[in-house]
Amino acid sequence: MMSEHILKGLRDRDPRGIARAISLVEENDPLADEILASLDDSLVDQAMVLGITGPPGAGKSTLTDRILSNYRSQDKRVGVIAIDPSSPISGGAILGDRIRMMRHALDQDVVVRSMATRGRLGGLCAAAGAAVRILAGSGCSVVIIETVGVGQSEMDIIRLADITALVLAPGMGDDIQAMKAGLLEVADLLVVNKADCAGADTLAMDMESMAREGRGKDNNKAKVCMTVASEGKGIDDLLAAIETVDASHRESGERRMRRDKAYDLEVLDWALEMTKPLIIEKIEKSDHDRKGDPRLRAAKLLEQE
């Protein structure tokens, strides 16, 4: 039986079994339910899910590569989900984050999976949550999610990750960009990468003041870290900061709270995802006079059951 085969592969941490399981979930295969139900909840519960987000070219993949090396030196099994955008025209995608992580290609305890957004906005793909759980369930104590290069408002990662690091690099806009509401307000860590480039100190200062003012109410102010990922500089400090945030979130109950909230939101997501085809069908079946406000039409459509 095919599902037996894959379930066994998952349990044995067989790379092919893990990879097939993620594909089946991504394709909404009927076997996906069985796979997801079979995962070891205690492993999923314990794993730390780290989100790495930031604008294109800030150094997310290179930073992820360095973080991988560091966790591997601590003998931790690490999973990476690297997301790149799908073409809105062809639906195809170039998934190129892995290039920066190829030094880990032969390490059995580094599981890298590239995924395309497949039309989803928000910086993730629909199956990202399930893929995280599959990696955690296959023994990865750390799962890193690298989002697509984001702008100012792609917030999905905040929900899925226990801890989110926003990676910025100097030379990408003034502090007014940073003052706008958005990701900066909700990230747990602000990473100024390419810290050896001109403007890095100013950027770090701006971030420091943002963090101070923006989150004055609670004690969980975002910490600012400086890194040169291409040379591996600042990674130890960044990981120490991640460790501190993780420990405090676990102790304060913040982690549990976030996960509970994320759970409900993911249920909502899937509910919308599953109702969408039904609504599309209704729209197609309804008379096509296209009169009246679309909002009113939508309300009417939902009323008739």
Added chain:
Amino acid sequence: MSVQKKYRVLIGKPGLDGHDRGAKFIARALRDAGFEVVYTGIRRTPEEIAAAAVQEDVSAVGLSSLSGAHLSLFPAVVEALEKVGAGDIPVIGGGVIPKEDIKVLKDAGISDVFTPGTPVGHIIAVFRSACELQEGRRS
């Protein structure tokens, strides 16, 4: 809003050859034809390519070589895939490859070989049917 099956393929360059224009051209062409293309870049060992192909669960692997090392490197990728239990993933090769080498490569398990001047539509069609075949074998 048609839902078309998304095929995942890997495009990579084994060995020391750094000329990646061809590989990138094919990667883009496949993207534009709706494929999800895992691009692993230049200077990979056959083992690295095989490991990535497994983790990414691709349905086909495309290799590019312009340096003349195809006779040893392409079959080495086929072997590496077999070694990690993924001998069912087809390997397609392309590059500056003399005519007389094509048969040798096919005998060594490369499912198709493209030389300069091959219409890109043909290459895409071959990838598509290789993916269909591979996915059919899976389920």
